[in-house]
Amino acid sequence: MVNLIIDGQHVQAEEGWTILETARYYGIDTIPTLCYREGLTTDSSCRLCVVEIISRGRSRLSASCSYPVQEGIEVRTNSRRVRQARKIIIELLLASCPNSKTLQCLASQYGIKELRFKVEDRGCILCGLCVRMCKEQMQAGAIGFFNRGVDRRVAMPFHVRSDVCRECGACLYICPVCELQCRGPREPGDLCNGCFEAIRIDPFPSRD
Amino acid sequence: MKGSLSSPKDLNEYRKSIQSTKKKFEKVISVCGGTGCHAQNCVQVREEISRELDERLLSDKVMVKFTGCHGFCEMGPLVVIHPAGILYVKVSPSDAQRIIESSVVGDSVIDELLYKDVATGKNFEKEQDVPFYSKQKRLLLAMNGMIDPQNIEDYIAQEGYSALVKALFEMSPEEIIKEVEIAGLRGRGGAGFPTANKWKACRRARARDNIKYILCNADEGDPGAYMDRSLLEGNPHAVIEGMIIGAYAIGATEGFVYVRHEYPLAVENLLKALEQARQLGLLGDNILGSGFSFDIKVSVGGGAFVCGESTALMASIEGRIGEPRVKHIHTAEKGLYNRPTNLNNVETWANVPIIIREGAEAYARIGTEKSRGTKIFSLVGKVRNTGLVEVPMGITLREIIFDIGGGMANGKAFKAVQTGGPSGGCIPESMLDTPVDFERLTEVGSMMGSGGMIVMDESTCMVDIARYFVDFLCEESCGKCVPCREGLKQMRFILDDIVSGRATGKQLELLKELAEVVRDTSLCGLGQTAPNPVLSTIKYFEDEYHEHIEEKRCRAGVCRDLIEYQIDADKCTGCLRCKAQCPVGAVLGEKEKPHHIDLSKCEKCGICYEVCEFGAVLRK
Structure with missing residues (x-):
């Protein structure tokens, strides 16, 4: 068994498990994914599942869907740095696929109020x-x-x-994007933020 | 050529016989056949020299060698006459006759063809005295000027393959790895990972069917860099010898050289070298009777920049799309065809025979504490002496640019030097005394990279440079992961806005924020280092970004949307020169009367500015 810390909890995982699998096994549900699906090979291409991994006194971001657990590492699934990176990634994805409901919901969850990038609607996020x-x-x-x-x-x-x-x-x-279009926005680039208003609380409070 | 050699003794005897045949020649004329000199017509220079020798019946006394790149590309084609070591620069085919006349038959020197130092006006007769060469430490490149890469005998005569004999017959694999460790060799491809650690990991790895691979990364793709190309073209046997030694140390049975098809001469010379090595029994089954077998194949790539990344390179050799994958399981354990694989760069491999032959201690004395040995840089851009330079680690950037490179071309002021290719950073003048080693370059926000060094002067706009590199990486990204594919595209949009004067201060903040996320979250090294040109130019040249954004001004006069050309009526003599050259007919005016520019037609190409002899065209 491998011992590690995820968001302050000491957990044990089987050799070969990924950080994402371990976190979900323990009910830690703060890691969003797009290109990961059980039963399919892991591509690690959307990078939405990045987490902060602290090992030997150094912190870095890495995709949790493919990172195998290691003895003694500390993982932060929802730190400020992680949220900041995910925010930018969601914004980037929204710029290429502005009316996807999945992405609009993620944007709400991450408190994205405006789309700062140039929008070019391709209707596909190439998650593969x-x-x-x-x-x-x-x-x-x-x-x-x-x-x-x-x-x-x-x-x-x-x-x-x-x-x-x-x-x-x-x-x-x-496909995470070819579904019913999000009803909220009118123009490409508008953000719905409906869920954000409805929930009114941050579903993923930062643990920093 | 001789048949197969079956023991070290055979090789020694063969070497002696080659050396004694070569003694018959009184003089050797070495003509540089590097890619730079090829462009300057060196093939014809060599033909003329050979013809001239034939006519004078000197062919058995004087040998003409068509070698690889000597390094001094600015001054090509280069001709060196040994043993005196006289260097002639910018030689044209018509010079052949007088060169033979005075320096081969006679013993005089042609002053006009010597290298002349612009600053001091002094002529230099011998190759080793020229400042460009005298400040270098040419461990690897020296041989380039002495051997014909298409003839293995030349390499053997220069003690070639003696390191292989030492490794195979006097050392155990562990001892070889130890030797490389003591030498402190670090990967020359850019990351600077200790080579011995890589080898150890691969040696330790268990192969399911006893097959391990070693690879040579010759997929050099940085704009303006040609170190690996010149080594492969000029001295392929050094790379081959290094790979055989590495294979023996690791326990590999097969090797691949991954080289891009844009390097046709490198591919040709390499294939010839492999064939000759095989014929002599230096490659293949039971090398020199040692019982060790190993062979090398050449894999020619399509030229995608991303295929220089280790996992993408392996995918490409396997025939799959050249895309990187996550490397949580190291390639030393599961690499090519899922077998233990060791990948090193061309220059790293070429260092190996030197370490084994000369001994690790001698090698480790060169360089700094953490970065040992020498490094080859391709010094290009706005510097006077462009070319390939090999310097000991720890030399300062200032020495490379001003002593070896001869300072700035055209007398303009130095602005920045870009090291490490598109993923490197721009270093300003205040940091020119930074010693060149892996750590220090990373500290100042750049990196060693594979060895590109682009010098920029005051006529270079740093925002435009950042945009150029982001554009290059955007084209070369494989598109697999989001931060690199979408992030670089958005960075390009923002930089486009900045250079055209449409950007706001908020966009600059967004650019920084985005660049940091792309660096932190991208899948492979390409994306992780891609924001370096942007981050380093913002760090050292933020003023220029603000000028573009707030004042809508480009101080270098490069960004077309921010400049305007006008004619100073007082200075204009009405010579019609700019009018004749303007491609869009925007210059109006009559002979001997001041001209003016129709701004609605002007494309801002700057031709009028370049051609005006009176300084009457103003750029604002």
Whole structure:
């Protein structure tokens, strides 16, 4: 067993568990995720699950979904530094996918009141869940990434309908953004903040 | 060439026979065949020299060597005549005849072709006396000027592969690693990780089928950097010898050199070198009868910058998309094809034979306490002597730029030096006395990187430079993780706003905030270091950012949206020169009457400013 501290609690984890798994096992539910899903391989690409890891007197941010537990480390899942990083990441994602309900809700939770980045609506956050779902669970591999960097997109090979696609809809099912659009904002870039107003309390009070 | 060598004794005898054949030659003319000199027509220079020698029936007395890069690229094509060591610079094919006439047949020197120091007006006859070379410590690069990279005999004659013999027959793998540890060798690819620790971890790692790999990272992609390229082109056997020694120390059976296809000469010379080494039994099964077998393959990459990252490089060799993955399980345990893998950079590998041959103690005496040995930099930008320089660690930036580099070109004032490539930072004049080593460069907000060193003068806008590097990284990001893909894109938008005068002070704050998050949360080294140019320019040149934002002014006169060209009617003589050169017809006026610029048409290309001999065109 590996001993570590998460948000002040001394916990034990099995060798090979990730920090995210351990935190959730202990009911610590302050780590949001987008590209992580049980049953699929871990990509660590959305970076929303970053946590502060303190080991040997040094603190750094790392994605908890892939970081294996280590003896004696201290993890802060919701420190000011972590929240600040997540806020920027949510803002960045909203700038590329402004009407996603998932992202709007996250924005409310993290107290984001204004979108400071230039909005370019792509309707996709490139989390890659659909690609992994199709390949790993549906054994099809009908879709994949193409292009590099800012031009990266999800598509079928050569933009032609693939024979291996069975139209099972698993990609739609797992997509965190192609759902009913958030009702709140009118213009791309507007923030709904409905949940924020309704809840009125910070659901994730900082532990600093 | 000789057949397979089956013992160290064979190699020794072979070396002696090569050396005695070479003694027949009275003189050796070494013509630089580096990429820089290639662009300056060195191929024809060599042909002319050979033809001239043939005509004078001197071919069996004088040898012409077409070598790798000598380093002094500014002055190419370079010709050095040994044993006197006379250096001729900027040689053109038509000079061949008189060079042979006076310096090969006769013993005189042609003054016009010598290197002349601009500051003192002094001529330098010998290569080793030229300030550019005399202040360097050329452990690795020295051999570049002496050997023909396409001929293994040259390398063997210079005691090549003697380190391999020592390693295979006199040392155990543990002793080799210990030797590298005492030498204090650190990775030359940029991060500066102790090489011995890397090797130890890979040696310790258990391979499920006894296969371990060693890799050579030759995916050099920094703009303005060509150290690894020149080593591979000019001295591929040093890299190969280093890799064989490393493989023996780690217990690897197979190696790969990952080199980008933009380096065709490096690929060609490397493939030839591997073939020759294999023929001599220095590579392949049972190397020199030692019982150790190892071979190297070449993997030619497509030239993506991100493929220099270790996990992306391995993915690319495997034939997958070159994207990094998280490295919580080290590549020393699970790397290429999920087997223990050790990756080092070209320059690191080339250091290994020197350490083994000369001994770790001798090597460790060079450099500073934590950074030992030498480092090759490609000194480029607004400096007088551009080229490849190899210096002992701990030398100051000022010595590199002003003593070796000869100071600023065009007499303009120094502004900053950028080290470490696009992920490095800009260092201002006040920090020029910083000693060059891994720690100190990181402390001042830059990094050693693979060794690019770009010198900038007062005509460089620091905001524009930051924008250029962010733009480069934006193009080269693989796009996998959000902070790097989206963050760099937004940083580019903000910098675009700043250089065009649309930005507000709030955006500068946002830029800083964003840069820090991109640095802290990105998946791989590319994203984690990508904000460095922005953060370091904000740290040292924040004034310039404020000038762009608040005063809408670019002091270097680079940002087009913030400058305006006008003609001073008092100074203008009406020579029509600017009018003739203006590509958009924005200059109006008649002969011998003052001109003026139609600002609605002006594209702000600055040609009028450049061509005016009377200083009448003003940039505001």
